[in-house]
Structures are given as C-alpha cells and as structure tokens.
Amino acid sequence: MDVQTNAFCAAGMHLPNASFAVFGGNTAVGPGGDNSAPGSNTTFDPTYGDYDGTRAIRIITPCDGDLSSPPCSWFDAPNSLMMAKRRWYPAAEALANGTVVLIGGFTGGGYINRNTPNTDPAYEGGAAEPTYELFPPGPQAPQVMDFMVKTSGLNSYALTYLMPSGKMFVQANYSTS
Numbered sequence: 001m002d003v004q005t006n007a008f009c010a011a012g013m014h015l016p017n018a019s020f021a022v023f024g025g026n027t028a029v030g031p032g033g034d035n036s037a038p039g040s041n042t043t044f045d046p047t048y049g050d051y052d053g054t055r056a057i058r059i060i061t062p063c064d065g066d067l068s069s070p071p072c073s074w075f076d077a078p079n080s081l082m083m084a085k086r087r088w089y090p091a092a093e094a095l096a097n098g099t100v101v102l103i104g105g106f107t108g109g110g111y112i113n114r115n116t117p118n119t120d121p122a123y124e125g126g127a128a129e130p131t132y133e134l135f136p137p138g139p140q141a142p143q144v145m146d147f148m149v150k151t152s153g154l155n156s157y158a159l160t161y162l163m164p165s166g167k168m169f170v171q172a173n174y175s176t177s
Helices: 146-150
Strands: 011-014 020-023 057-060 091-094 100-103 131-135 159-162 168-172
Touching: 011 091, 020 100, 091 159, 091 168, 146 168
Parallel strands: none
Antiparallel strands: 011 020, 020 057, 091 100, 100 131, 159 168
C-alpha cells in the first residue's frame, strides 16, 4: 500500500471511527539513507518518490474493496493534513474524549540527540521537540510539556498510558511522570 510521505519512525494510533492514523516520520531520504542523488533533498527524494514525513498525518479506514483505491487506500497528502510540529519518534496516546495526544519526538531523523555539553535540555539545539499537540487539532497551539524538558532531549517514543483517572503515565529516557 503506497504512502507518499516517509513514515519511518512514526507513531500510530486507532481512532474512534476504527480508522488508523500514523503521525510523523522521517525526512525524505534516498538510497543509502542520504540525499546525494541528483534532485534529492530532505523535502523530496525522486528515487523513492517520498516526501518529508516529519509533519505528516496518514489515515486509513477499514473497508472492503480495492486497496489501491479510495476509500480503502491511505489518505496521505503532503502539505494538507499535517501536525503543527515536526515529529520523528513521537508518542501517540488516545484520550477518553476521542482525541489523540502527540507527544515529543525529535525534529528529524539521523541519530540520538545528545549534544555534549548539554546546554539546551529542552530543544537540544533544535533537534528535540518537547511539546504536545492534539489530533484532531483544537484552537490551542502545541504546548511545551515540562516532563519532556526533564528528559534532556531524549524524548523519543515516550511510553504513555491513559489511566482510569484520566491522568497519563509517561516515561521517557530515565524520567517518569
């Protein structure tokens, strides 16, 4: 099943209508994981035909029919349905009201973000994304999650569990909240 954006290292979550959504991913990359081919850059790679997936939201809805045709194929529209922030290795957790909270991640693929000395534990010099945002998006812009700052930039794939109380258990790096 074809997707247009790079979904490597994305987060996924079921939606209340039985659809499945995939959030974030990697930038566009070419063979060998780089962009050295002519015409290739982090926005689009002509060899694989993939677009940057760091802000992408891809949705598929279960149905009977041809998997290569709507509505049975992925809805993946670069520059259309997107998150507010770039997220590589984010966390996704369903909330009781049907929304999904998207948490943390890095701003792009490559390697673990750990700059030494660690003078910017929140953003790791632009490599970490310490915010959360909601899907579907509401009127509120992404907010810094203090817990993600405590992870010192190592906030990929935070472990998240919605508790019966409505509070969320979150763990990333050596931190738990």
